[in-house]
Amino acid sequence: MADALPWHHVHLTQTDRTAVAAWYTKFIGARIGPGTKRSENLWFNSNLMQIQSDTAIKPPSTGEIAHIGIGVTDLDAAIGPILANGGTRTSNSLVVDPWGTPIQLVESDSLCFHHLMIVTSDPIKSSEWYALNIGGEIVPCPWDHELIAIQYDTMWLVFKGGRVEPGARPIDHFGWYTPNIQKTASKLLANGCQFPIPVRDFGQVQLAFVEDPSGLWVELVEPAGGRIFK
Numbered sequence: 443m444a445d446a447l448p449w450h451h452v453h454l455t456q457t458d459r460t461a462v463a464a465w466y467t468k469f470i471g472a473r474i475g476p477g478t479k480r481s482e483n484l485w486f487n488s489n490l491m492q493i494q495s496d497t498a499i500k501p502p503s504t505g506e507i508a509h510i511g512i513g514v515t516d517l518d519a520a521i522g523p524i525l526a527n528g529g530t531r532t533s534n535s536l537v538v539d540p541w542g543t544p545i546q547l548v549e550s551d552s553l554c555f556h557h558l559m560i561v562t563s564d565p566i567k568s569s570e571w572y573a574l575n576i577g578g579e580i581v582p583c584p585w586d587h588e589l590i591a592i593q594y595d596t597m598w599l600v601f602k603g604g605r606v607e608p609g610a611r612p613i614d615h616f617g618w619y620t621p622n623i624q625k626t627a628s629k630l631l632a633n634g635c636q637f638p639i640p641v642r643d644f645g646q647v648q649l650a651f652v653e654d655p656s657g658l659w660v661e662l663v664e665p666a667g668g669r670i671f672k
Contacts, residue, residue: 446577447618447626448670449594450663451490452510452558455614456541459493465540466491469523470512471553486512489555489596497614499638504563505656506606507613509536510543511557511598513550520547543612548585557591557598558616562656565590565601571655572599575630576618594618606656615651617661621668623648 456462463482466472472484472491484491491510514520517535525531528540535547548556562568569580569590576594583589583600591600620626627641630652638659639651646666651659 446592446594447620447662449489449596450617450619450661451492452507452555452616453614453661454491454493454543454612455495455497456493456543456612457495458541459495462493462539462541465527469527469529470520470545471514486553486555487596491555494614499615499651499659500657501608501611502606502657502659503608504606505568505654505658506561506611507616507658508544508559508561508602508604509546510555510613511546511548511559511600513548513552513554513556515550515552517547517549541612555597557600558613559600559602560656560658561602561604561606563603563605564655565603567655569599569601575633575635575652576660615659615661617649617663619670620662620664621670623650623662623664626662627652 459482463474463484466484467474472486475483475485477483480494482493521537524537530538532538536544538544550556560568572592573580578592578594580590580592583591589600589602591598623641627650636653637650638653641648641650648664650662653659
């Protein structure tokens with residue numbers, strides 16, 4: 443099992459980002475943090491959800507981030523306010539926010555950012571790519587043994603087989619911290635990974651985007667001084 447990078451964020455693209463942030467704060471329980479000129483920043487404990495009005499990535503070819511998983515202490519109590527304030531329900535635990543982002547609610551000991559679901563034409567190949575390049579061990583998904591998953595420090599990545607329609611989606615991309623982005627990028631390049639956006643300075647951080655086998659873009663972020671606080 444390879445050492446896993448620490449989880450950093452998931453990124454939504456929505457035109458009215460302030461309205462989206464307010465809804466998630468009021469009806470999901472996210473904590474809103476200081477924003478930037480480009481994004482609203484929401485927190486579930488140490489897990490970051492960024493909401494921006496624009497995107498730089500291309501739509502993936504054979505994969506998608508199908509939904510966000512949020513852990514709640516009482517499933518029925520959590521769904522009520524969502525449905526009463528613009529959300530819709532598509533199954534027992536899957537809801538869709540007013541802007542089209544699917545959210546799976548999972549019962550948990552506390553409110554938390556729980557998981558991301560990747561649907562791809564080849565979930566085995568996809569999960570093996572993440573285990574090799576981002577780290578972690580592939581295991582049966584604890585709440586659905588028909589699926590496979592990788593546990594990271596504060597969330598799960600879950601993989602499911604399926605056909606993906608082309609086109610833009612509200613869940614744009616996701617990312618991990620790295621204490622040394624040049625070292626991480628060199629490892630991924632040696633593994634044959636493609637970097638649509640190579641390592642570059644971005645304010646006080648360094649970042650890069652690498653493409654997974656299904657066309658999803660994964661952001662790597664080295665914070666100032668390589669110091670990761672979680």
